[in-house]
Amino acid sequence: MDITDFYETFFEEAEELLADMERHLLELDVDEPDVEQLNAIFRAAHSIKGGAGTFGFDVLQKTTHLFENLLDHTRKGELALRSDIVDTFLETKDMLSDQLDAYRNGDEPDQEAFERICRTLQQLALEEIGQDLEGGAPPSKPEPEPAATPEPSAESQAADSAADGGGRRVVALLGVADKDRELLVEELGQLGEVIEQRGDQTRYEVVLESTISDDDIEAVMCFIVDADQLEISAEAAPAASEAAPAASEEAPAPSESPTQAEPSSQSAPAATSATPPAEPQPATKAPDDKVPAKPKSKAKAKAKPGGSESTSIRVSVDKVDQIINLVGELIITQSMLDQTVSELDGPANGNLVNGMSLLQRNARDLQEAVMSIRMIPMDFVFSRFPRVVRETAGKLGKEIELVTEGESTELDKSLTERIIDPLTHLVRNSLDHGIEMPDDREAAGKPRTGKLTLSARHQGGNIIIEVIDDGAGLNRDKLLAKARENGLNVSDSMSDDEVWQLIFAPGFSTAKAVTDVSGRGVGMDVVKRNIQGMGGHVVIMSRPGEGTTIRIVLPLTLAILDGMSIKVGEEMFILPLSAVLESLQPTREELYAMAGDDVVLKVRDEYLPVVAVHEALDVAGAKTELTETIAVIVQGEGRRYALLVDDLVGQQQVVVKNLETNYRKVPGVSAATILGDGSVALILDITGLHKLSRAKKEARRPRRDADSLEAFSVNELETSS
Template sequence: MDMSQFHAAFFEESREGLAAMETGLLGMEAGSGDAETINVIFRAAHSIKGGAATFGFKHVTQLTHVLETLLDEARSGKRTLDVDSVGALLGSVDVLRDLLEVAEHGGNVDELALAHAHGALEAVLQGAPPAAAAAKTAAPAADALPQHWQVTFKPHPSLFMSGNDPLRIVRELAELGPLTVEMSDETLPKFGEFDPLQAYLSWRIQVPGTVKRALVADAFAWVEDECDLTIEGVGQQAAPPAAPAPVEAAAPAAAAPAAAGTPAGQRASDADGSIRIATSKIDALINLVGELVITQSMLRQRTEGLDPGQFESLLTGIDQLTRNTRDLQEAVMSVRMLPVDFAFSRFPRMVRDLAGRLGKKVKLRTFGEATELDKGMIEKIVDPLVHLVRNAIDHGLEMPDERNASGKDETGTITLSAQHQGGHILIEITDDGRGMNRERILSKAREKGLPMPENPTDGQIWDLVFAPGFSTADALTDLSGRGVGMDVVKKNILSLGGAVEIRSAAGKGSTISIRLPLTLAILDGMTVAIGDEVFVVPLNTVIESLQPAAADVRTVANKTRMVRVRDDYVPMVDLASEYGLPQTARQARGDAPIAVVVESEGKRLALEVDDLLGQQQFVIKNLESHYRRVPGVSGATILGDGRVALIIDASSLSHASRLAA
């Protein structure tokens, strides 16, 4: 059998297992761990080890074997995991993640990091004393060990049905030492009495007594409820002089229920009817539904002029098709929706490590982790969130002595929250640190010659930190001071159709709010006409529409046209000229245009159009993958009559207008 076909599932499940281990270990370090947490961590490690052994990933197998030993002592009560132990385990998780990356994509194993992880675990195993609870655990005499462990193993039918392989378990035992294996026929009935729905295979296995009983039991940890199993010590032998007397481990605890979103802590058979589907298949399904939406829209448009009395059945069917199509579209789109916890879950570890490097004490709080967002959106928002959380810890939070001096708790707090607001999701990163220094930012902005209003508001000043190359750090470090990051953060958020805003108060902290659309596949848009062509303006950029009088349109020295919008003038872009279209009939007549005022990157812009046609949801098509990138265009969609409409990129138009000005 070609085992490589199962690699993808193994790597995905292993990464989920590592995430579960990391979450559990961080909880233990924070004092919130318990026996169930240790059991979840152990089972995740054991699952990774079993899969790695099956596929021949020896480095992963060897490291998880040592890691398992330490975890087994912890879950059996023989060892308390202190800060050093948790640190060694977290380091091993990092190395395992790299080893899985090498196993999946190729490359060289970092032998130094691997050796360091092994050494750290071995040091904990050799140096940390057992917990006091170990004294209460039953143990054989200090000078006696069993000659071998006699294992009797009889699988239940359910073990085979769940996909487990008894021979894999035997092979895993063989890694512990030389085995004596034989089939047992004690339970076999006469041939005519065989039940075709029953399983009769059973094994008798002898394992050397030098192997800890707990390690023997661990090989059966995943199938202990699906087999008849006994492990008995047979005979006695003298204990090796350099080795401490082995202590028999307690029976493995029952499977602990994993935290929500931690599938590594539960058996696959316990999953809530879930299956793994490649993202490409979901995207293909979404594209097909998008085509169906377009076809439904075309049918509805073609039947609008029919006599309702004569074609009642047809029109009723079209209405039913419209409702069903909308429901199908929402159902399919929900398949790509994931809880935002998929982004939040990586921050506890990052905050812990960063706080340690900076010598700060930091507590992370998260709210709204179950709030759902499109998978593609989550993947693209992670990097901006990483930048913002790092900045909040590095720039926002004070050192413990400074916080004490100002009457604050020496432990700073970073809060990540997510919530739905209308058709958007709002993500906020809040710190209770020193807040932004208004005068310091103004001073740095003047040094760099950044443009600013004469009497800027706080919001306008905070926005200066998004300028390219802007930084208020006095010293250059590996974390800050290079002036790279915040401008990229804003650019990435805007590219997702989102917006970012900063609120800050001196001595109290800062909050950065990010507003995002729920999905990148569906767009709420306004259709506008430019001559015979139809364009779509994203609704989240539209502020208002108006028809200015001739006196409200001025031309400045560089031929840039400005339109008066109440007490302000904003640049006006002739979209017909921008997209290379011929002069429209309205322009030829000299009629006044309609101005659609949009806002992007904090700048307002008036788009000159001939008519407003309406608004609706559109299925976005990637123009680059089908044609090429077009300036001023972010994508395309197909209208109900089958025509292609381009989606206006207000951000690039705004940038071009500023360069022209």
């Protein structure tokens, strides 16, 4: 058996265990730590150690062994937690992650870093509990119960021997196929000596002689099979059965004193006395950690003797993307067939029409089901920020409470991975610039502890992610002064929304000094650019003294788009339906000329920039008379525009094809799709289209002195009385 086949499974599960470990460490109350949380952290380290030992990842095994022993002291109450100790545990978790990444990439972990973390853990153990971690956990204190208890049976003696890390036990494989069973038996052979094999596919038992504890065997095997397919129990070896009567003859009567009863404790099974323990296993001595889990596993196994099926499978993202792409092609083909059938005589082809209707419905359901595979909860993103907030607040000397809302809200996996960096910048910005120092908050009548909220929710075809702080809010005058200092073109007549957007200008920062948190003016412009690259936009709302809300609006997925088909000349284009607000036919009374050849459209007391699509994209044969066109009111980056088009064709769901990957970047266009007739339609980028239109108008204008321009003078066009 090639054990490397299981590497990736180990890496993925170890990564999940480390994420759980970090979450529990951040949630720990150092004054009154939760025992269950401490046990969960310990079990995570123990499981990783078992797998690392099996696969020969020595550095990872050594680090987790020391960490595990230290955690064992903690959960037994021998090591009192403090904030700095939790910081050390978090640092160890980071080191384990680095070591895991190194092994995953086929490299050896950093030896210097490994030695440093080992020294740190050893020093902590020596200072706090006066123990050396190299030899494992210290011996357990003598139990107060008298030794003159009823004589244990051979089975219980064997069970104790196995639990202490040595002896013979039965490993039962439940509902494992023959091919997989052979691999598992071979793997067990690497953990000890296989004495006997028996049973069938329903229940196949392997008698194993090993010095490894049950927990270590289970930790290793659970990287290969499900826990429900594994059952470990002690077997009374013949030597132990024969030794039992002899031991009972030599044992003193129950009424004798504990001191006289000592010889009874020496009559352990031969397998135990002959095999020195390789290393103590703290997990086997914690009844609250191990005992409840075993009966639960056995109960499941007995209820389903054939083995229970796993409720989930691990699938490569590439395979999922391939399926999504094929389903997209299926949708395109279905649209082509649907368009062809619509041109046929309905009554004469009733069965065909009904069949196409059923195909359309099933294709839509299939598409939604496949797309849901890529959707993962926002908890995947939010779970990273307790650590960020904790460390950043510590550097800044601030007290911060983090609140998360809408963790179950789902978003496309590709977007969740891309939103993490922008969201991290926004969170750090709120902590540094938004929330005040504790003394300043107290002086302003606020609680010393600031509140930072991360929330997510669905709204139409979008997901709304908000970063909310209860800090001092944005200072309009300070932002304008800083913008002028940086040479930006600003004026006092700018709206609050426009002033707030200044923080996204390249190189813009209001920090008084450069620190390792902020002050260089790098990051916020990248945030805006990255969010726009995901088809989203950022809105800022702020009230002085009350706080700031930064809202990110993103599409749920980039693979499928609900769009509105529009026609300009003979060309078909797609507008994202989430950006479309309304449509209307403009009249001359509603159209106004600006300085130069700019035109605005008045819609309910709001003047919207007019963008003629045919001019921006050089489409021939389009309508040029403004009052004959249709104005589609759209929104992009928090601003509204009026797009002039010839006709509205209808709404449809389209499969998004990356134009930049397959061709090149086209200004004013975000992507492309294939229509039902096989033709390619461009998906328009609202903001990019407006910028393209402005650039072309500027290029057409003759150069004039700035003094001759009447900035923002509004003149009515010819109006009919």
